[in-house]
Amino acid sequence: MRVIECEGLTKEYKDHKALKNVTFSVDGIGCVGFLGGNGAGKTTTIRILTGLAAPTGGKVRVVGYDVVTDRNKVTSEVGYCPQIPAFYNYMTATEWMHWVGKLYGLDKHTIAQRTDELLELCGINEARNRPISGYSGGMKQRLGIAQALIHNPKLLVLDEPVSALDPMGRYDVLLLIEKLKQHMTVFMSTHILDDIERIADHIVIIKDGTVVLSSSLEQLRANHVEPLIEFKLDQQDIDLTDVLNGLTWIREWNLDGGIYKVLTNDMEKAKALLPHILLETGGTLAYYHLSVSTLEDIFLKVVNN
Numbered sequence: 001m002r003v004i005e006c007e008g009l010t011k012e013y014k015d016h017k018a019l020k021n022v023t024f025s026v027d028g029i030g031c032v033g034f035l036g037g038n039g040a041g042k043t044t045t046i047r048i049l050t051g052l053a054a055p056t057g058g059k060v061r062v063v064g065y066d067v068v069t070d071r072n073k074v075t076s077e078v079g080y081c082p083q084i085p086a087f088y089n090y091m092t093a094t095e096w097m098h099w100v101g102k103l104y105g106l107d108k109h110t111i112a113q114r115t116d117e118l119l120e121l122c123g124i125n126e127a128r129n130r131p132i133s134g135y136s137g138g139m140k141q142r143l144g145i146a147q148a149l150i151h152n153p154k155l156l157v158l159d160e161p162v163s164a165l166d167p168m169g170r171y172d173v174l175l176l177i178e179k180l181k182q183h184m185t186v187f188m189s190t191h192i193l194d195d196i197e198r199i200a201d202h203i204v205i206i207k208d209g210t211v212v213l214s215s216s217l218e219q220l221r222a223n224h225v226e227p228l229i230e231f232k233l234d235q236q237d238i239d240l241t242d243v244l245n246g247l248t249w250i251r252e253w254n255l256d257g258g259i260y261k262v263l264t265n266d267m268e269k270a271k272a273l274l275p276h277i278l279l280e281t282g283g284t285l286a287y288y289h290l291s292v293s294t295l296e297d298i299f300l301k302v303v304n305n
């Protein structure tokens, strides 16, 4: 059974088509990074996957259930934490978890047991009897995740879980997601490539309401990572456009922050000739490095294509 199956999903608001064609599927445990720029359609997709909004068209099944016809089953199998989780801040974490457990209709014994397990797992145990109002952003996010897990869901959906956090809070939350993904499917939206690179096993990229890529990270690297040459000249005012465009063995190049990145059809030739050609322009090399394309290079290529 697929954990998520989205086929031709569309969502239209009154005067705006937020999702035009969202098609992807997710199997098994691990972390899925759902990546897209501002307004790409991440939150809208997440709201549909969690049963909070209805699609306008297409088929969506989550943990085997249709999000429209089996909405209650979907909500009982999915845990959701928004970007900025809201609490009754005067409550302690223990009180909050009991309150949420009751909303899910769990019995007292189960609530107490799950609260102990989850507050320990999410690193809130020490602070569990303090009011939430005194928690840091990272602690609130981890409590939001604990709360989302109270009913033991098969799928955890996180909307930009680390975007609003400071580096320490971000580190703790990513560490927690890394633990959770060993036992369940975690679907997290983000616009930060570093997060994906660090913890995701599968990546889905959405652009203008359409999925432009869905692939395992392993497959993505195998298909797209290629060797490249990076260099920088001391003289930033030398224009290399004509020189680089005139070399038949250079397939693609770009300039970013003074650093040239060059993809070639013939690495041996490029290694032998390029440094000399650059010196002939009157420039001196400040930096020269044989490298491979990064996830950022691949992302830009896929999104701009």
Ligand SMILES: Nc1ncnc2c1ncn2[C@@H]1O[C@H](COP(=O)(O)OP(=O)(O)OP(=O)(O)O)[C@@H](O)[C@H]1O
Binding pocket: 013, 014, 016, 017, 018, 036, 037, 038, 039, 040, 041, 042, 043, 044, 045, 191
């Ligand atoms: N209730 C709504 N009514 C009309 N348009 C909406 C509504 N909600 C979202 N949109 C529009 O749909 C598009 C997708 O929005 P969505 O919030 O899903 O994007 P996102 O990828 O989550 O972006 P961000 O990273 O900025 O939160 C945007 O153009 C947004 O303005």
